[in-house]
Amino acid sequence: DTEVTQTPKHLVMGMTNKKSLKCEQHMGHRAMYWYKQKAKKPPELMFVYSYEKLSINESVPSRFSPECPNSSLLNLHLHALQPEDSALYLCASTPEGSGSTDTQYFGPGTRLTVL
Amino acid sequence: AQKVTQAQTEISVVEKEDVTLDCVYETRDTTYYLFWYKQPPSGELVFLIRRNSFDEQNEISGRYSWNFQKSTSSFNFTITASQVVDSAVYFCALSATTSGTYKYIFGTGTRLKVLA
Numbered sequence: 001d002t003e004v005t006q007t008p009k010h011l012v013m014g015m016t017n018k019k020s021l022k023c024e025q026h027m028g029h030r031a032m033y034w035y036k037q038k039a040k041k042p043p044e045l046m047f048v049y050s051y052e053k054l055s056i057n058e059s060v061p062s063r064f065s066p067e068c069p070n071s072s073l074l075n076l077h078l079h080a081l082q083p084e085d086s087a088l089y090l091c092a093s094t095p096e097g098s099g100s101t102d103t104q105y106f107g108p109g110t111r112l113t114v115l
Numbered sequence: 116a117q118k119v120t121q122a123q124t125e126i127s128v129v130e131k132e133d134v135t136l137d138c139v140y141e142t143r144d145t146t147y148y149l150f151w152y153k154q155p156p157s158g159e160l161v162f163l164i165r166r167n168s169f170d171e172q173n174e175i176s177g178r179y180s181w182n183f184q185k186s187t188s189s190f191n192f193t194i195t196a197s198q199v200v201d202s203a204v205y206f207c208a209l210s211a212t213t214s215g216t217y218k219y220i221f222g223t224g225t226r227l228k229v230l231a
Contacts, residue, residue, distance in 0.1 A: 042206055042221035043160070056217065088158050101148040101210040104219070106160035 003027075004107035006091050012113045013081065021076040021110045023091030030097045031055075032074040033104065034066060035090040043090055049074060050097035081114045088112075117142045119209050121222035128197050129230050136192045136225045138207030144168075147211035149183065149190045154224070155203040166190065197229045 004025045013019050023032065031050045035043035048056035049068040063085075065077040074091060088109045094102035118141040128134045140149065151163040164174060166183050174181045178195045194201055207222040 040224075042223055045219065048217070090158075090160065092160075101146075101212060101219075103150065103162050103165045104160075105162060106152075108157065108159040111158065 004091055004093055004105055006089075006107035006110050008110055009108065010111045010113075012115065013078065014115050015081060015083070017081075018077070018079045020078065021089055021091075021112075023074040023076075023107055024072055025093045025105070025107075026072055027093065027095070027105070028071075029093035029095050029105070030071065031094045031102075032068065033092040033094075034074070034076050035092065037088040037090055037109070039087075047076075055097070078112075081112075083114050086112055086114045117144075117209055117211060117218055117220050119207050119220050119222035121205075121207055121225050123225045124223070125226040125228070127228040127230060130199060131196050133193060133195050134197050134227065134229075136194075136205050136207075136227065138190045138192065138222060140188050140190065140207070140209045142209060142211055144211040147209060150208040150210065151181065151190075151192050152206045152208065153203045154206065160206070163192075194227075197227075199229050199231050202227060202229045 007022045033048050034046040036046055037043045045058050046060045047066040052068045052071055063080045067075040088111050090109045091107040092104040094104050096102050120139045123137055147168045149166045153161045153163055164181055171183050180193045182191045204224045204226045206224045209220045211218055
C-alpha cells in the first residue's frame with residue numbers, strides 16, 4: 001500500500017462551523033505534513049509531525065489545529081475559518097522523521113470552501 | 116537563502132512535440148535534494164524524481180528525462196513526444212537540512228498544456 005488518503009474530498013463550511021480534515025497512510029512513514037495550496041500557487045507548509053509529535057508549525061493561525069492520534073493518522077481541525085482560508089489542503093508523508101530530505105508522498109487533497 | 120525558480124509560468128505545445136521545463140535553484144548547502152512533482156487537475160502531487168546533489172548523472176525514464184547541472188544550478192525536465200495526458204502543473208522542489216532546520220522549498224510551478 002503506497003498511498004496517502006484524505007477525506008473528505010470536498011468540504012464547504014460556514015465561518016462558524018467546526019470541521020475536521022483527515023489524512024491516513026499505512027506505509028509506516030514516520031513524518032506527516034499538512035500543506036495549504038491556493039489556486040495557481042505552490043503548496044505552503046503548515047505543520048509537520050515527526051514520530052507523532054509536532055515538530056514544525058509555520059506560524060499558522062490557531063483556527064487551524066493539527067492532531068496526530070497515531071503514526072498512521074493525521075487530522076486538521078478547523079474552527080472559525082475565514083473565506084481566505086479556502087484552498088486545497090494537502091497531506092504528505094515521508095519514511096523518516098522531519099529534518100530528512102526524503103521524497104514526500106502526497107494525498108489527493110481536500111478542496112475546502114469557506115462561505 | 117534557499118530558492119527555487121521556475122521562470123516559465125505556462126507552456127503550450129502540440130502533441131508529440133518535445134518540451135523542456137526549467138528549474139533553477141539556490142542553496143548554500145553542499146548536501147541537498149531536488150525533486151519534480153506533477154499536479155494534474157485532480158490536485159494530487161505525483162512524485163516524479165528525486166536527485167541528490169552528489170549525483171549529476173542525467174536520468175531517463177520512458178518519455179521523461181532530467182538534466183542536472185550543478186555548475187548552473189539547474190535541474191531541467193524534458194518530456195519527449197508529449198501527450199495530452201502530460202497536461203498538468205509541474206513543480207520543482209529543493210530539500211535540505213540547514214543547521215538542523217528542515218526546509219522543503221517548492222518553485223512556483225509551470226503549467227503545461229499539451230494540445231491535441
